[in-house]
Amino acid sequence: MEPLPTTPPPIDDLSAWLEGFMQPTVLVELGVLAVCVLLAWGVAASARRALRMQDEKTSVLFGRSVVDGVLFPALLLAMGYFARAALLKYVPLAVFKVAIPVLVSLVVIRVGVKVLQVALNGAPWVKVLERSISWLAWLGMVLWVSGLLPLVLKELGEITWTMGNSTMSLRTMLEGAITAAAVLIFALWISAAIEARLLRKAVGSELSLRKAVSNAARALLMFLGLIVALSAVGIDLTALSVLGGAIGVGIGFGLQKLASNYVSGFVILAERSMRIGDNVRVDGFEGRISDINARYTVIRSLGGRESIVPNEILITTRVENLSLADTRVWLSTVVSVAYDSDVALVMRLLENAALEQPRVVRDPGPSASLSAFGADGLEFTLGYWIDDPENGQLGLRSGINLAILASLRANGVEIPFPQRVVHLKSSL
Template sequence: MEQFTNPDQYLLWIDQAIDWVQANILLGPILIQIAACLLAMLPALLLRPTLTSLLARLQNWKPLLHYAGFRRLFSVLPDLAFPLLLVVLVWVLEAIAVQTGYRHNILRLVASLLNAWIVIRLAAAVVNDPVWSRTIAAVAWGLAALNIVGWLDPTIAALDSLAMQVGSFRVSVYGVIKAILSLAVLLWVASFSSRLFEQRIKKVHRLTPSVQVLMSKLLKLVLLSVAVLFALSTIGVDLTALAVFGGAVGVGIGLGLQRIVANLISGVILLLDRSIKPGDVIAIGETFGWIQSLGARYTAVRTRDGTEFLIPNEDLITTQVENWSHTDVKLRLKIPVGISYNCDPHFAIKLCNEAAAKCARVQDNPGPNTLLRGFGDNSVDLEIRFWITDPQNGRGNIISEVLLNVWDAFKENDIEIPFPQRDLHLRSLDPTIRVEMSPTSPKS
């Protein structure tokens, strides 16, 4: 603790710092590099307004505005106009210094810091996950630090030396890291490209919805497969060796993944034959609803109460499916109605037709038609038939509306809706039994 209270110690530290600055910084090559970086700031400042306006226009680029990550990226780019220009100019100066054999350690330091800062800002804008954002920031600063001190190439060589031989294939730590990074970047690019192409495909109205989904799924599968193959090629994997691996995978699929493969193939068949498509109204088993999406393994069906069922594609192929909008959206509904035997069925039929015609969703051509279906135990059985063209809006609500109109019409015109009734006949085996009724005596 005495050295911190001794003024002479502080003077000694100051002298040592001055000597270090004179020996390492106040040198001709160092000062020239610092001056070059300062001069590079002038054209960067002059070109900054132009680049800022160009980058700001990207915020109105409609093809990419559907993705939140790109909206956040484009909102950050105008603020990075100056560092982007500066880092490009510093790269040019460093390349000139390398070609002329001049010292470029300060230029490399400035370029590394700018690169790390730009990458971190872009990653924070694009990556919404804080864990991945911090991971990218740590990797960027680590690479920048290694490049500043000149340890980047030795570190790569050291990681590459940590390797093991697997047959004729050499696996190193550096190769694995490079493959992981390449795979992550390529998968992100493939996923973004597939979403972009999917948006474009949906705008082609000449294609049916099922063909659009099929093309989108196939394109995404192809892009992801290409990304994986490119990532494997970056570490020197011989792609011809995948033929043997593919055969083994085929055997595994045939033995253990039969249902999964069946669902995948069924999904392709459904998309090709267009038996069902997004937006169709279907009924399968006890499930009735609208097809929300067609996936590779399942089909999402949403019911009127908001429940979403994930039905395996194989079930849609092997079981009976009612598609209410396959070739025509027109649908006929039938509602049973009973009237009393004391009422005029001709008049009741007229009232039923008028009640159904009052509903806006009921079609006028062909209009409602009520038939007499039979003579029941307690009522004359009628059946109201009418057509609708929007089954996706539900059938229970339109049936309820028609029945309410029928109820009002029957009440206004004294048409009785009977309820179940039974006649009870009492028989006695002894004809001498008499039944007498006498008034009860008052209580005392």
């Protein structure tokens, strides 16, 4: 039995192309394709449950649902190839000549889009790249199904030009660009998977160290991907030695601060002197470190403002880390009472007012002391510790001050106000 033709007919033989869909064997192909869909869906769903990925919305393989990730179309494509090879020996193919190109395009689109969403989340130009990948993939599918793809590639191969001793063609450049894009997307996929694995359930010092390893892995993978991509396009990498020397000179003279910030970022992440979640004070700005990048660190204040601090400043200037040795923070409140007040009673009322707030640490507990003899009354200082400064201080201070005011009034303790005696001198 002679093998059946597998190359799609050209677009000018449209009637013969459509006639294949009128054969009774099309029902067999549709049935086999439906079985492949059910099997691919079942395997993807079982893997999703086995790996407990139902709540992992950013997974490239699984996505938000079974059919959203890359795994389902990839399994369907593999099963479709096996089914196509088996049916090719017995029946003429019509449905699978269209289904295979469609599935290939779907896998390409799903891989490109999901990887860009995970690796470059929030970038303004991600949507443009996603649309470009989709349009190019569907265009390639149409050319493949219609039989025009070999003709288009042949015409592109005949458009050539000379660059030095090399002859380039538009087809070579196009194939190199596609290969480069595939390599870079694969590098982004691997780096995003490494980052997700390293940063999962990491806190404190572990989070900072794993962030450093993640940044280093992404930079290394992107560099290797760029090298492979340039080789795929046909660029001689030995010609980049001059460019590399120029970049080195530029860093030495003009990019000193940029290089210093990058080196400082890796030093901070490696030695863990400052970690994500620490409360720090830098140049009069106090807040919590929300992110440590290779070039800068983001510090978010309790009021919601964010300060982007170059990493070099954190290395070369004085930084107050309020959470390096202990996450607890000491706060105080100063209260003045009249000179004839009961000192022991006032100290007890102040301490009880602080203990009414659940955020105040019990060990060591709050302590009140007679700190000064003021001009208008006795000055007491109430000191207390909290272990959650990221939740703010103003509300806690207000609650303690209100409790102090109510306690002093209930016990008849006078809160003095400034009194001044003015002597008028007669001019007579």
